[in-house]
Amino acid sequence: MTDHTADHAARRRIVALGASLFERGYSVGSAGNLSVRTDTGYLMTPTNASLGRLEEDELAVLDHDWQHVDGPRPSKEVVMHRAMYRARPESAAMVHLHSTYVTAVSCLPAGEDPVIPPLTPYFVMRLGGEVPVVPYFRPGAAEMLDDIRTAGERCRAVILANHGSLVAGASLEDAVNAAEELEASAQLAFLLHDRPVRELTAEEIAELR
Numbered sequence: 124m125t126d127h128t129a130d131h132a133a134r135r136r137i138v139a140l141g142a143s144l145f146e147r148g149y150s151v152g153s154a155g156n157l158s159v160r161t162d163t164g165y166l167m168t169p170t171n172a173s174l175g176r177l178e179e180d181e182l183a184v185l186d187h188d189w190q191h192v193d194g195p196r197p198s199k200e201v202v203m204h205r206a207m208y209r210a211r212p213e214s215a216a217m218v219h220l221h222s223t224y225v226t227a228v229s230c231l232p233a234g235e236d237p238v239i240p241p242l243t244p245y246f247v248m249r250l251g252g253e254v255p256v257v258p259y260f261r262p263g264a265a266e267m268l269d270d271i272r273t274a275g276e277r278c279r280a281v282i283l284a285n286h287g288s289l290v291a292g293a294s295l296e297d298a299v300n301a302a303e304e305l306e307a308s309a310q311l312a313f314l315l316h317d318r319p320v321r322e323l324t325a326e327e328i329a330e331l332r
């Protein structure tokens with residue numbers, strides 16, 4: 124049996140935070156995936172696994188070159204996670220979700236205005252205040268690499284057109300916090316879409332960054 128002592132804490136966090144996201148409706152069915160950087164490479168949720176029913180001993184193990192070395196087959200979104208780690212090498216974890224409001228926003232036609240306006244300080248503090256949208260790609264498509272990387276260099280969170288979000292963090296907790304903030308901000312954008320709003324001013328945003 125494989126020794127999981129070295130990455131035990133990371134495995135525990137993936138299972139606990141996956142369950143937490145699932146229980147609160149941030150993911151349904153087997154949608155979404157998580158990854159964490161470890162000393163030997165990456166731990167990733169298996170393909171077709173529900174975030175609500177992960178097991179510590181049933182996570183995919185990949186080496187530094189993203190070769191699958193142990194455990195079940197990793198998520199089909201290896202390229203997407205890999206592209207974001209390349210864009211943001213200081214990151215230690217990624218969260219990909221199809222949370223409802225972010226996914227709703229991701230289905231709006233591409234326009235000039237940011238899809239989520241800067242309305243609250245935490246949207247700016249956690250996500251920079253302007254989250255880019257990456258064009259649509261089939262889930263798992265290798266062709267998305269360059270677009271994810273370019274958008275990831277601008278912002279630690281990206282909205283995937285007609286799909287969901289990908290958020291990087293300094294830890295899995297940090298990535299989950301930011302992904303939750305993104306969903307709350309998308310929800311506000313929908314709640315207020317037909318009402319006049321006061322967006323944060325450029326000065327107010329600058330003070331928060």
Ligand SMILES: O=C(CO)COP(=O)(O)O
Nearest residue numbers: 155156170171198199262
């Ligand atoms: O959200 C998903 C694809 O975008 C889920 O895919 P996996 O089950 O392969 O992780």
Ligand SMILES: [Zn+2]
Nearest residue numbers: 155221262287
């Ligand atoms: Zn997905």
